[in-house]
Amino acid sequence: MTDAQGTREPDSAGPPGPAASLPGLDEEQQRVLRRVGREWGRSSAPPEAWRRALPVDPDLGRFPLPAEVRPGRFGRLVTVSVVGPPPDTASDTAAEAGEVREGRFATGERPSGPVRRAGARTRRLLLGEALKSSAVASERMRKLVALPVLSADALSSVAYGPEAMLAVLVLAGTAGLAHALPVAGAIAFLMLAVGLSYRQTIRAYPHGGGSYIVAGANLGPSAGLIAAAGLMTDYVLTVAVSIASGVAAITSAVPSLTAATVPLGVGVIVLLLAGNLRGIRQAGALFAAPTYLFIGAVFALVVAGLVTAAGHDFEPRPTPPLPVTETAGLLLVMRAFSSGATAMTGIEAISNAVPAFKPVEWRNARTTLTWMVGLLIAMFAGIVALIQLTGVVPDARETVLSQLAHLGFGSGAMYVFVQAATAAVLLLAANTAYNDFPRVLSLLARDDYAPRVFMRLGDRLAYSNGVLLLSVAAALVFVAFDGRTGALIPLYAVGVFLAFTLSQTGMVVHWWRRRDRHWRKSMLFNAVGALLSALVFLTAGITKFTEGAWVAIVAVGVFLYVTTRIRRHYASARAALRLHAQALELPARAAAAPPPHAGPAPAPAPALGQAVAGGAVGRRAAQGGGAPGTGEDEELPAEVRNLSVVALATLDLASMRTLAYAASLQQPVLVLHISLSDHEGRRFRDYWTLWGDHLPMEVIVSPYRAVVAPLVHYLEALHHRHPELTLTVILPEIVTRRRRHQLLHSRTASRLRRSLRPLPKIVITTVPFHLP
């Protein structure tokens, strides 16, 4: 009965499926479970008795539902499986034992009230119908589709990379710009090295080798976590930078929109949020188009520029006179290098998505990567060359690409085409982060580093909570930096190259351990990639620390702190909840408690008498099991000593019904009444006598008019005096039809629930009374 899917595989590359949040039980837990069950069978009624006692047929699936229960237009009535009892169980109706039966049953939400219904309608309109778990798509991509889809992020980076590099160099005036070509050459070499490095990763991790996976598997969980921290910051910044740059492409063409930069960007984030909650698939011509158009636009631009330049013998045009604020020292050059290196962000996308290729996956992925890196270097080099030839310098009002397009094509249709293609590919690049961020977050959640809600697949099979978190984070960053690309760039490189470095160092270790075919060559490529990435990471972190890199570093630090704390909490929670070995001491404990079904119960109140006979007011030492220190260690019904405490304010129908319910449970009952004055307390006791004094009742006078506090203290005192008792606090609760009317009624029940929550062994039961 061991279960492969149940035990966690830390190295498994795929994101967690819908059932991953319910891990299976390991060998020890199963052993404990069997022991506990055996003890249970010894002290409780036999299964047949419980089954006979059931006043209903639980298998509602085989009967048509009554009309009132059928969900309306917005509910979902679907065929649902009910898993039948296994064949080895002695079931009296086990005709279809072990098989999955089907029945019609509503499993979706059924909104009530006009507001909620309108909300559900809007939701359906925006997000579409819910998708079944079985609809998880597994389409494979051809290379010609995979190239544009997976490289949008990387290729679109040339829209801001060269400009970011120039923006630093220009601070040193013409002398600074003279360094542009060598720095660009270094960046191109970096692209090549990292590209080659990732070719190795693809071969080694054909199931997808994201930085978190590769670094975690080869360098240990901490390195994986740090890589993830870099990645997560990177994804947030990818969205912010890509949108900032895309909006800049638009405002360069339509300067009157410049004032609306922030609302435009936030609007785009909202669109991406809605689209990704709907579950945009990364495939199809729609997503391939912008990238190809952008590639075409850039090459057209470069060709047109070269033709023009050929007209005056490739003589560079003079740059306008520039104010010099810094000297063209090494520091400036290194800053320019790390800024320009943002042009290669997204280069890792293909190595993450190897399983999405058609077979042979890794070979196709490698070819695509080669193509992508080639295109990237060509486009980057072309744009830098063009800048040199035209003497264009960065301008806050117009992007460099837009200036180049103006010079090459004037202001006609071709110019508009270049700008539109740029904006489109940048928004597509932002969408790439929407695919990766929630997926990595779900992996982190699977490994206990993030709250489990990020593992939940929404209606549309998207990790909705992750999508939401990314949107909020990206919008905050975008607004905080006023949507200025230049201000965001210093933050960007740090996270990306941290992840690159760790991932490629991981690959070096991988090859060293494996030593299979070509391992030396692969290790060399990865080592060069890791070294260069580390260099960029350090350069960016040090030279641009005060310019904004510190924000990214702090973000990574906070991320590490929070995730490790979360994991620690989950670990302690799991240890506390686990069916552990100490629970094996059960036999001793069960023997200590007298068997409850020993003799025939006294006639008038069998369960009552029995509860007392078996209970024997006396403190049983809490030995192991359960939550330590809380005494919550009962795993057998015979061990539970019940006392129901009914708290009443008045004697009305809701109270009478609550009393009837409490007494019907056949456990000892104590009624409490908190009175605000002696007089009122006596009056209540008079009414109680009038009723017949059927149940033990205690009046507590609260001179400070508080109701909740005295009750909580009384129960606390009761628990301390009788820690062996499980106190069931039973409260009447008036439920109004309209929610606003609830304000007119006492909130004592919910306040009491909140106050009693931290107290051990206090079970809270609310008996509703619905007002007509």
Added chain:
Amino acid sequence: MTDAQGTREPDSAGPPGPAASLPGLDEEQQRVLRRVGREWGRSSAPPEAWRRALPVDPDLGRFPLPAEVRPGRFGRLVTVSVVGPPPDTASDTAAEAGEVREGRFATGERPSGPVRRAGARTRRLLLGEALKSSAVASERMRKLVALPVLSADALSSVAYGPEAMLAVLVLAGTAGLAHALPVAGAIAFLMLAVGLSYRQTIRAYPHGGGSYIVAGANLGPSAGLIAAAGLMTDYVLTVAVSIASGVAAITSAVPSLTAATVPLGVGVIVLLLAGNLRGIRQAGALFAAPTYLFIGAVFALVVAGLVTAAGHDFEPRPTPPLPVTETAGLLLVMRAFSSGATAMTGIEAISNAVPAFKPVEWRNARTTLTWMVGLLIAMFAGIVALIQLTGVVPDARETVLSQLAHLGFGSGAMYVFVQAATAAVLLLAANTAYNDFPRVLSLLARDDYAPRVFMRLGDRLAYSNGVLLLSVAAALVFVAFDGRTGALIPLYAVGVFLAFTLSQTGMVVHWWRRRDRHWRKSMLFNAVGALLSALVFLTAGITKFTEGAWVAIVAVGVFLYVTTRIRRHYASARAALRLHAQALELPARAAAAPPPHAGPAPAPAPALGQAVAGGAVGRRAAQGGGAPGTGEDEELPAEVRNLSVVALATLDLASMRTLAYAASLQQPVLVLHISLSDHEGRRFRDYWTLWGDHLPMEVIVSPYRAVVAPLVHYLEALHHRHPELTLTVILPEIVTRRRRHQLLHSRTASRLRRSLRPLPKIVITTVPFHLP
């Protein structure tokens, strides 16, 4: 056993005490209670069995508390009464039967965590120690103290009333100002008439005759409610206008503070809020001083002015040239009249507070009222005369009173004294509203017109919620009108004179009905008062409608709508909760259900077998009683048919403990597991078998990954098929030590609770599991 305090006296004048929210039972309810109790005795175990079954001594008061339970520095450990059983009960331990025993027991709040403790410390510092209910003060006031305390509101009105009148007249230039004397004369006459009218009220309502009480008692509840609506708007505006005027007195003296008008005013409101939460008593020299100082200041001003005027033979100084924007027609004069009439707001204060005087209360109150009206008229007339003589006109930057003081005293100490006294008396006037608004609101709450929270006396015996509401409302109004007195005046008169009119019309009816000594004279005075008040109300409502009176009229309308809706809700809730006559059909119902304790129960699972034998799966027609339509009509334990439904996600210690708890209740149990995939469902069933399949279990597969919705639908279907069952949904709930950690765990329990709340006959039980 009928109880005088139990039945509500709609005419009782005093505000509700701490126990008023728990009304007693009337004759019919007591009869029903006795019948229900008799039935209960027939079908349930005898009281002795229940008492014997109790595993604890409920009277914790007589034992010292364990150290862990003792509250810390910020809790309150006080001697608390526990009301013992009455002498006629056959109690085996009834040694001290019927007497009130005392024990030490914590009844206050005991804050945990550093933040909460700091909050409690701040709270105690600001608001002081909690007061016992028995500390409700009942000091009586001497006339010389009562006069300043109760007339601060009325007398302070002369600080803005004359100015408000002039501000209208000045719109017609010098021609308009010519009407000042006749209008002022009319207002003085109105003061006299209303004053005489209230003299009658004092005699007729020696227990306090607020407008709500007088109008309600004589003209019917609707009139009382309308009067209350007028009063409540009035109180909010009293705070806003008085503070606006007080701040104006300050900014007139220190013009540099003018820009800070709004923050200053809001600051004062916050101070009043804190002070009144602390429970400022309206007595003492501290509160008497400002009024006397203000009276002194005004008279000094008038005398100084008259002396100066005597110097030039009382020849009025010329007014500066004025721009004429309106003609001095009847409409303008009437607007000026209604604006000036705000000078008499607060005149009703003494008639509300008759019981606060020393005996003979009504006689002392009348004398004080006469004095107050005399002073009011003298001060009003003096200021108007001075204005006429000096030719002062309203100025946005400086109040008229400040201008007069400048003219009379220059800018020395006497000027500062006048301004300081004015500001002080105005702030005191604002405080008057803080005494009345929460009190009237508590009366409304007592009569079901307002949420019951407004009846609750706080720690310091103040109606904290009412104080809070007034502060918020007044602050909103103050900020919305930028703290400009002139802009607030048009709103003010409407509410006041609406209440005056209804109150005095009520007095006319009172005298007509009673016809005791002097009734003709009293009725005449009241009739004149009512007529004049109605005239002002109509004038203000019509002539200043567009200037802001519409706001007050809309506020009154909204108030009436909301309060009547609230009352309707409470009425229907009371009808539904009442132990009503239909519950008397109990015997027939009890006979229909077979007696549950008839024969000896089967040995292994007595309660279980019994539940089925007595239950007999079949729909019992819901006949009367309970909440109509919901089938919540069980008032006897024997009538309750239980089915416990345990919802489990996994098998861990929390689940095992929940299963043990559910089985320990000895009621039929059905376990539900919502599975996200067929595979997971089968795996859970395997574990269940491994455990021993001790309880009936059903797996539901949810293809849309929802957990709450399928569970809710299943329970809904279960209820529709077996409406006779009370379904107890038992859920494990993981409780973390730190609240922020709770975010890391599934919120299924609370989401389920919210979703199940509207469903009838579903009791929700959460079994906590505390993480270490």
